[in-house]
Amino acid sequence: xxxxxxxxxxxxxxxxxxxxVLAGMLRRGEDFDAxxxxxxxxxxxxxxxxxxxxxxDPRAWLATVATRRLVDARRSEAARHRREEVTHAEPPPxxxxxxxxxxxxxxxxxxxxxxxxxxxxxxxxxxxxLTTRExxxxxxVPEATMAQxxxxxxxxxxxxxxxRPGDLAVVLRVLYLIYTTGHAGRVDLAGEAIRLAxxxxxxxxxxxARGLLALMLLNHARLPARLDAAxxxxxLDRQDRGRWDTRExxxGVRVLQxxxxxxxxxxxxxxxxxxxxxxxxxxxxETDWVQILAWYDELIALTDDPAQQDPAAVLxxxxxxxxxxxxxxxxxxxxxLRDVLGDRHRWHAVRGHLHELDGDLPAAGAAYAExxxxxxxxAERDHLIRQAVRARAAPSCRHRGDRPQRETPPERGF
Amino acid sequence: xxxxxLLKRYRGGPEPHHPFPPMDQWAPEDVxxxxxxxxxxxxxxxxxxxxxxxxxLTPARTxxxxxxxxxxxxxxxxxxxxxxxxxxxxxxxxxxxxxxAVEIAAYVSSEPGPGGEPLYExxxxxxxxxGPPADDDPA
Numbered sequence: 348x349x350x351x352x353x354x355x356x357x358x359x360x361x362x363x364x365x366x367x368v369l370a371g372m373l374r375r376g377e378d379f380d381a382x383x384x385x386x387x388x389x390x391x392x393x394x395x396x397x398x399x400x401x402x403x404d405p406r407a408w409l410a411t412v413a414t415r416r417l418v419d420a421r422r423s424e425a426a427r428h429r430r431e432e433v434t435h436a437e438p439p440p441x442x443x444x445x446x447x448x449x450x451x452x453x454x455x456x457x458x459x460x461x462x463x464x465x466x467x468x469x470x471x472x473x474x475x476x477l478t479t480r481e482x483x484x485x486x487x488v489p490e491a492t493m494a495q496x497x498x499x500x501x502x503x504x505x506x507x508x509x510x511r512p513g514d515l516a517v518v519l520r521v522l523y524l525i526y527t528t529g530h531a532g533r534v535d536l537a538g539e540a541i542r543l544a545x546x547x548x549x550x551x552x553x554x555x556a557r558g559l560l561a562l563m564l565l566n567h568a569r570l571p572a573r574l575d576a577a578x579x580x581x582x583l584d585r586q587d588r589g590r591w592d593t594r595e596x597x598x599g600v601r602v603l604q605x606x607x608x609x610x611x612x613x614x615x616x617x618x619x620x621x622x623x624x625x626x627x628x629x630x631x632x633e634t635d636w637v638q639i640l641a642w643y644d645e646l647i648a649l650t651d652d653p654a655q656q657d658p659a660a661v662l663x664x665x666x667x668x669x670x671x672x673x674x675x676x677x678x679x680x681x682x683x684l685r686d687v688l689g690d691r692h693r694w695h696a697v698r699g700h701l702h703e704l705d706g707d708l709p710a711a712g713a714a715y716a717e718x719x720x721x722x723x724x725x726a727e728r729d730h731l732i733r734q735a736v737r738a739r740a741a742p743s744c745r746h747r748g749d750r751p752q753r754e755t756p757p758e759r760g761f
Numbered sequence: 762x763x764x765x766x767l768l769k770r771y772r773g774g775p776e777p778h779h780p781f782p783p784m785d786q787w788a789p790e791d792v793x794x795x796x797x798x799x800x801x802x803x804x805x806x807x808x809x810x811x812x813x814x815x816x817x818l819t820p821a822r823t824x825x826x827x828x829x830x831x832x833x834x835x836x837x838x839x840x841x842x843x844x845x846x847x848x849x850x851x852x853x854x855x856x857x858x859x860x861x862a863v864e865i866a867a868y869v870s871s872e873p874g875p876g877g878e879p880l881y882e883x884x885x886x887x888x889x890x891x892g893p894p895a896d897d898d899p900a
Contacts, residue, residue, distance in 0.1 A: 577797070716785035725817055729796055735785035736792050 356397040362476030368409045370448035380501040383473050385416035450550035454513030457521045465500035466521045475539050485534040519559050526563050557606035558616030564599030565622035568592040580730040584631035596626045617646045636670035643667050658687045662697055674705035692721035712738035765862040766851045768885035771820050773846030778881030787875050794873045817850035862886050
C-alpha cells in the first residue's frame with residue numbers, strides 16, 4: 348500500500364492511517380496537542396523516505412516514528428522545565444473500543460468549545476491527515492495563519508476530557524461545512540468531506556451520518572455539469588445530465604436507502620432524498636416536484652417556527668411550491684421571509700426565478716439584479732447578472748420603459 | 762520589481778469619460794464580452810509573470826470607529842454613501858516599471874461596455890510600499 352507503481356508514496360493510503368495511529372497514542376494517555384504534532388512530523392518523514400524504503404507495516408512504522416518524536420519532544424521539554432510537567436496524573440483508561448478511532452477523533456476535533464473554523468481545520472489535519480499548508484491553500488490564507496489557528500485550537504482542547512462521547516450533530520455539521528466550502532480551492536475538500544463521512548458511517552449506526560454521506564454523494568455527482576468550460580455556473584434545469592456521475596448517484600441512493608430503512612429521518616436524510624429526486628429525473632421537465640415538495644414539508648416540520656429557525660429550508664421549499672402550486676403561491680411563501688432573508692442574495696435570486704416562472708420578466712430582471720448586488724461570490728454574482736440580463740433581454744419583456752431606476756451603483760463587473 | 766494596485770471603483774474618481782448604465786441593463790453579448798475580457802486580463806498577467814492577485818469587493822460598506830472606553834464601536838454607512846468613493850476591487854501586479862503599470866491600467870480601462878465600445882473607465886494606479894532596503898543608505 349505504501350507504493351504506487353510509479354514509486355511514489357500513496358498519500359491517500361498514508362493519510363487513512365492517521366486516525367488509527369493518533370487514536371492509539373491518545374488512548375495511551377498522550378496529550379492531544381503533542382501527539383498530533385508528533386504524528387504530523389512522522390507523516391512528513393514518511394513522505395520523504397517511503398518512496399525509497401517502503402515499510403512492511405506502514406501503520407506500525409508511523410506509530411513508532413510518531414512515538415519517537417513525542418519522546419524526543421518531551422525530553423527537550425523536560426530538560427527545560429526540570430520535569431515539572433511530567434508529574435501529572437495518568438488519565439483514566441478510555442472506555443472507547445478499538446475500531447471507533449475515527450469517531451473518537453472527530454469528537455475531539457469537533458469539540459463544542461471550538462469555533463467552526465477551528466473545528467474544520469483541526470478535523471482536516473488530525474482526521475484527514477492533510478498538512479497545514481494544504482489546509483491553508485484550501486482556505487486561501489497564509490500557512491502561518493492556519494498553523495496558528497490549529498495550535499490555538501489544540502491549546503483550547505488542552506486539559507479537556509476527550510474520552511466522553513461528543514456531539515454527533517456538531518461532527519456532521521463540521522463535515523458538511525468542509526464539503527460546502529470545498530468547491531473552489533486547489534485542494535479537493537469536497538472529496539475529503541465525502542471520504543471522512545464514509546469513514547464515520549463505519550463507526551456509527553446513526554442514520555443521519557448516512558444521510559449526510561448520501562447528501563454529499565448525490566450533490567457531488569452533479570458537480571461535473573455545474574460549470575461550463577468558461578467557468579460559468581449552469582443551473583440545474585440547464586445542466587447536461589449526461590455529465591452527472593451515475594456511479595456516485597447509485598452509491599448515494601444505496602446509502603440513503605440504508606439510512607431511511609432505520610425509520611428515523613432527519614434533516615440530512617431528507618435533503619438527500621430531495622437531491623436523489625433531482626438526480627433521478629432524466630430531464631428538468633421530468634422532475635418529480637410533488638414528491639420533492641412532500642419532502643420539504645417534512646424538512647420544515649422538524650422545527651417549531653421554520654421561518655425563523657430554518658429560513659433556508661422555507662426558501663428552498665418555495666421553489667418546489669412554485670413548481671407544484673404556481674408562482675403566485677410561492678412568492679407569497681417568500682414574503683414571510685422578507686424580514687429574515689430580505690438582505691440576502693439567495694432570497695432575491697429565488698424570487699427572480701419565481702417571477703420568471705410567473706412570466707413577469709421585468710420583475711425577474713429586477714430581482715436578479717438586486718441578488719447580484721448582494722452576492723458575495725464572484726461566480727454567483729456574474730451568474731446573477733447574466734440571469735438579470737437574460738430576463739430583461741427576453742422578447743416578451745414589454746415593460747422595458749417602466750423599469751424603476753434604482754439607486755444602486757453601476758455594476759461594472761470585475 | 763515594484764508592485765502596484767490597479768483599483769476599480771463602483772463610484773468616485775474623476776469625471777467619467779462617458780456615462781453607461783448598470784451592467785444588468787446591458788445586452789447579454791456585451792456582458793459576456795466584458796466578463797471574458799477581464800478573465801483574459803488575469804490570464805495575460807499570469808502568462809507574463811506579472812500577476813500577484815485579483816480581488817473583488819461587495820458594494821456593502823460599514824464605517825467603524827472606536828467608541829471609547831466601555832462603549833460599543835460606532836458604525837455608519839454614511840454620511841454620503843451615494844457620492845463617496847467606493848472601491849470595487851483590484852488587480853495586484855508586480856512589474857518592471859511605473860510605465861508598465863500605466864500600460865496595463867490603460868488596457869484594463871479599454872474593457873468593452875455596451876455595444877462593445879470601450880468603457881474608458883478611470884483606473885487608480887497605486888504603488889505598494891516595499892520592505893526595508895537591502896543596502897545601507899549612504900545619506
